[in-house]
Amino acid sequence: MMADRPKHIGARVQRFEDTRLLSGSARYVDDIRLPDMLHLSFVRADTAHANIVEIDTSALADLDYATWVFTGKDTAGLSMKAHQDYPEMQYSEQPLLAEGKVRFVGEPVAVVLAEDAYKAEDAAELVFVDYETLPVIGTMAQARDPSLPPLFDGWASNIIVQRQMKGGDLEAARAAAAHIIKRTYSTQRQAGVPMECRGVVASYDHADRVLTVWSSTQMPHLVRTYISEELDLPESRIRVVAPDVGGGFGVKGQVFGDEVLVAWLAMKTGRPVKWIEDRREHLIASIHARDHQHTLEAYVSADGRLLGLKADITVDNGAYSTFPFTSAGEPGMVGKVLPGPYDFQAYEATFRAVATNKCAIGTYRGVARPSAVFSQERLMDDIAKELGMDPFAFRLKNMIRQFPYKNVLGFSYDEGSYAQSLEQMQALLAEDVTEAAASRGSSTKRVGVGIACFIEQTAHGTPDFTRRRVPIETGYIAARVEMSPDGEVTIDLGLQNHGQGLETTMAQVAADALGVNPENIYVRHGDTLTTPYSVGTWGSRGGALGGGAVHLASLKLAAKLKAIAAHLLQAKPDEIELSNGNAYVRDAEQRFIAIRKLARAALRNVDQLPEGMQPGLEAEQRQDGPRDGTYSNAVHAAVVEIDIATGKMKLRRFVVVEDCGTILNPLVVDGQVRGGVVQGIGSAMFEHFIYDAECQPLTTSFADYLMPLAPEIPNIEVHHIETPTPLTPLGAKGLGEGGAIGPAAAIANAVANALDVGVSSTPLNTNAIWKLSQHLRGAA
Amino acid sequence: MIDITLEVNGKTKTLSVEPRRLLADVLRQEFGLSGVHIGCAHGACGCCTVHLDGTPRLSCLTFAAQCDGSAIRTVESIGGPTAEHALQQAFRSEHGLQCGYCTPGFIMTLVPFVEEMVEQKRLPGDEEIREAMSGNICRCTGYHGIVAAVRKAVNLGLGGGM
Numbered sequence: 001m002m003a004d005r006p007k008h009i010g011a012r013v014q015r016f017e018d019t020r021l022l023s024g025s026a027r028y029v030d031d032i033r034l035p036d037m038l039h040l041s042f043v044r045a046d047t048a049h050a051n052i053v054e055i056d057t058s059a060l061a062d063l064d065y066a067t068w069v070f071t072g073k074d075t076a077g078l079s080m081k082a083h084q085d086y087p088e089m090q091y092s093e094q095p096l097l098a099e100g101k102v103r104f105v106g107e108p109v110a111v112v113l114a115e116d117a118y119k120a121e122d123a124a125e126l127v128f129v130d131y132e133t134l135p136v137i138g139t140m141a142q143a144r145d146p147s148l149p150p151l152f153d154g155w156a157s158n159i160i161v162q163r164q165m166k167g168g169d170l171e172a173a174r175a176a177a178a179h180i181i182k183r184t185y186s187t188q189r190q191a192g193v194p195m196e197c198r199g200v201v202a203s204y205d206h207a208d209r210v211l212t213v214w215s216s217t218q219m220p221h222l223v224r225t226y227i228s229e230e231l232d233l234p235e236s237r238i239r240v241v242a243p244d245v246g247g248g249f250g251v252k253g254q255v256f257g258d259e260v261l262v263a264w265l266a267m268k269t270g271r272p273v274k275w276i277e278d279r280r281e282h283l284i285a286s287i288h289a290r291d292h293q294h295t296l297e298a299y300v301s302a303d304g305r306l307l308g309l310k311a312d313i314t315v316d317n318g319a320y321s322t323f324p325f326t327s328a329g330e331p332g333m334v335g336k337v338l339p340g341p342y343d344f345q346a347y348e349a350t351f352r353a354v355a356t357n358k359c360a361i362g363t364y365r366g367v368a369r370p371s372a373v374f375s376q377e378r379l380m381d382d383i384a385k386e387l388g389m390d391p392f393a394f395r396l397k398n399m400i401r402q403f404p405y406k407n408v409l410g411f412s413y414d415e416g417s418y419a420q421s422l423e424q425m426q427a428l429l430a431e432d433v434t435e436a437a438a439s440r441g442s443s444t445k446r447v448g449v450g451i452a453c454f455i456e457q458t459a460h461g462t463p464d465f466t467r468r469r470v471p472i473e474t475g476y477i478a479a480r481v482e483m484s485p486d487g488e489v490t491i492d493l494g495l496q497n498h499g500q501g502l503e504t505t506m507a508q509v510a511a512d513a514l515g516v517n518p519e520n521i522y523v524r525h526g527d528t529l530t531t532p533y534s535v536g537t538w539g540s541r542g543g544a545l546g547g548g549a550v551h552l553a554s555l556k557l558a559a560k561l562k563a564i565a566a567h568l569l570q571a572k573p574d575e576i577e578l579s580n581g582n583a584y585v586r587d588a589e590q591r592f593i594a595i596r597k598l599a600r601a602a603l604r605n606v607d608q609l610p611e612g613m614q615p616g617l618e619a620e621q622r623q624d625g626p627r628d629g630t631y632s633n634a635v636h637a638a639v640v641e642i643d644i645a646t647g648k649m650k651l652r653r654f655v656v657v658e659d660c661g662t663i664l665n666p667l668v669v670d671g672q673v674r675g676g677v678v679q680g681i682g683s684a685m686f687e688h689f690i691y692d693a694e695c696q697p698l699t700t701s702f703a704d705y706l707m708p709l710a711p712e713i714p715n716i717e718v719h720h721i722e723t724p725t726p727l728t729p730l731g732a733k734g735l736g737e738g739g740a741i742g743p744a745a746a747i748a749n750a751v752a753n754a755l756d757v758g759v760s761s762t763p764l765n766t767n768a769i770w771k772l773s774q775h776l777r778g779a780a
Numbered sequence: 781m782i783d784i785t786l787e788v789n790g791k792t793k794t795l796s797v798e799p800r801r802l803l804a805d806v807l808r809q810e811f812g813l814s815g816v817h818i819g820c821a822h823g824a825c826g827c828c829t830v831h832l833d834g835t836p837r838l839s840c841l842t843f844a845a846q847c848d849g850s851a852i853r854t855v856e857s858i859g860g861p862t863a864e865h866a867l868q869q870a871f872r873s874e875h876g877l878q879c880g881y882c883t884p885g886f887i888m889t890l891v892p893f894v895e896e897m898v899e900q901k902r903l904p905g906d907e908e909i910r911e912a913m914s915g916n917i918c919r920c921t922g923y924h925g926i927v928a929a930v931r932k933a934v935n936l937g938l939g940g941g942m
Contacts, residue, residue, distance in 0.1 A: 014872050014873055015872065015875070017880075018863070018871070018872045018877060018880075019861075019862055019863050019872075020880075021877055021879075021880025021883055022855075022859070022863035022868040022871055022872065022877065022880070022883060022887065023815070023855070023856065023859060023860065023861050023862065023863040023868070024813065024814065024815020024816075024854065024855040024856045024884050025814075025815070025856075025861055026814075026815075026880055027814065028814075028817070028881065030808075030818070031808075031814040033809075118798070118800070118801070193919060194879070194881070194919055195817075195819045195825065195827060195879070195881040195882045195917065195918070195919050195920075196817070196819070196879070196881040197819075244879075244880065245879065246817070246879045246880065246881025246882075247878075247879040247881060247919050247920055248879075249919070278821055279819070279820040279821060279822065498879050499878030499879030499880070499920045500878070501878070667875045668875070670875070671875045671878060671920075671921060671924075671925060674921065674922040674924045674925070675878060675919075675920045675921050675922045676922075677922055678921075678922030678923065679919070679922075701820070701822050701824065702820050702822065702824035702825060702917070703822070703824060707825075707917050707919070709914050709917065710910040710911075710913045710914055710916075710918075710923040710926070710927070711907070711910045711911050711914050713910070713922060713923055715906065715924055715927065716922055716924055739922075
């Protein structure tokens, strides 16, 4: 037996990227400074719906410094097009700079460039825009009112898209039901808020016709493709770099008009151009998230079996469609995921996106699932209550236990630990449940326990996008692994790392296959010049698909190393093992050669190679997701304490039991789960992007848009079950988003439990809790 | 324009600044200190925290012109390019950072807190640690790893182990 063969996958390896992040040496987009750079400041719409009568830029001529100004007349024809090929869908196109009309507060109307960022901002304030205001479409009800005019010429109504998905015999389920429970649930509008706002720098080399764009994005290759198509430049001459990115969470997982615009301005002015988004711009005009209303009707048998579910789903999309997931993505996802971990075979969902004079909805961690799971899991508690059943028992009775499971819409679920995770959670909460029940007698302080069970389709592959006809089109991730003559390894990865620890976890994966240490592997990413084409980091696919691509590419490389080693050690390739930086002959450990010597042979002393073998040590792999994705599962639980007199709620405990298949690095997995949970707590209790009746935004700074802060957050308890999936090379399922999906549902269920009331909406801030506990103060 | 002299991370430089120019921008642009991050520019997130004459200060709410004659420290001076300070090491081992954007601000807020606890010879409870970082927003970690890192760094300072 060979001594001490380290296994890096699954080890708690500290992150390599931390050194530059901790020391202040990281380079974010605002750290890119180029000679002769111009700074951009936007003139943005300050009214939500208006015709542009005139844009007067004459005041700029009086300034004692140079400025450049551009309006929609200059950029006419350039726009963001995010069309999903549904026959029912009405298309909205957003010009890079407004042409004739503005449709939300914050929409870019003009840009001013100057040699100093402060001066560009001063000058932008001198641009006068004369608006003829129009009535706004401000609510879902107004958007669905056929008597109100549509936001776009040629539209029949403000319903952007409405479709159905169904499976099984819903009428039979209704007829067989002893109980019909109907409820309406809603989740509020939010912003995604990475701590680094977005930003773009572009530079154009006229001699070589090469455009370089630095952007704080999760998807550099898609930015390249969109710019290429819109500005009619070959992709070969566009380099998009995502440098260090200060959080993304899906917000930076779309292509934005400003990325195209800054590139165009660099070409137009012949000078590098920089735009750094400020926090107000981020809050009002990047993208928003959630803003759902779901009406659910459940059909349940007398003994508590879920027979069928009918859903009506509306998302307040705002004015425009975002690329590449479009306005149909958010409500469609709800329809797709509502069946959840429960076993029933009759379902019908009607989903629609409606247009209002607000910022567009885009992808944010969990993408529709936090809202869907809020409704699904509130409904489970509401049904259990109506039937007089225990919420754990009701869920366990209806939970899927046989795998693979074909759900009512035909999606195939790979193996998970749905019931096991809930049983584990039940044991973890036993004392809290007892305490909550005992507090029912109190009219001053109540304790509540709430759970949320969910599954998450992750790492879905090309067939899922083809089925939905969505412009993302594909879902593969590519990796290229290369060994240099000194035996060091470089991975060029199609993912972009913005906090997920990929520079470490991908090195762990390659280290196991290549028999070298993770420290000898350098992971590069986020630069289209060096990395193979990929869709970027989103949809919880980094570990599952990126890890799979790195693993398989590394195995190809390992096969070549083994062939060279076999030749030099006079053994057969299948007798060679790679470990600890050496190639050994199995069961003859004294016969070995250092891997770096094999690398030298492959690249420099090529006369040592077996006859006919080509020099070189590199391998590439593209890993697409499985047809229906791979399903992670989790149970979240919240224990809350509510002061009845004030409505003040304390989150005492938050517990997660999760299953994401094979764990690549427990340090990173725990961090992803905990970080996601606290974003979910933000959704549940604090964050709310508010518009007034005229669609003026009211929460445009951190003074009004409340983020979860450390004192309000408990330590998050995380427990793991590992059910590896056969559908990805390493058995890993997606992990990045799950943490954010359950908290709103779990906390709402805890509030409902504590106060013995129905809870139908978020956020559950102090004001909301105070209102929900009114009946208890009345009794006191 | 106003002439000011700043001692930044031990180096003294005299420069001419507009009165309105923020300390954060001057540190980033004139001193090349990219570890000073701007997260909100309205004093609510703590990303831009630096030490002004030994005290944590939001450099996005401070004009450079106010700082004439002051000594300023940024994250670059805390543990050098390999981040050797005990708190930085603890951030690494306890996974107190993910994207890293808020991290320099947390380090600058919490280094004096850790030093104060060590001086007082006491290990603070989690609630007190969380209160000490209530002026900083982290969007990635959920604060859990940061709390653990502070606990570990104080413990080490008190001569304890993990």
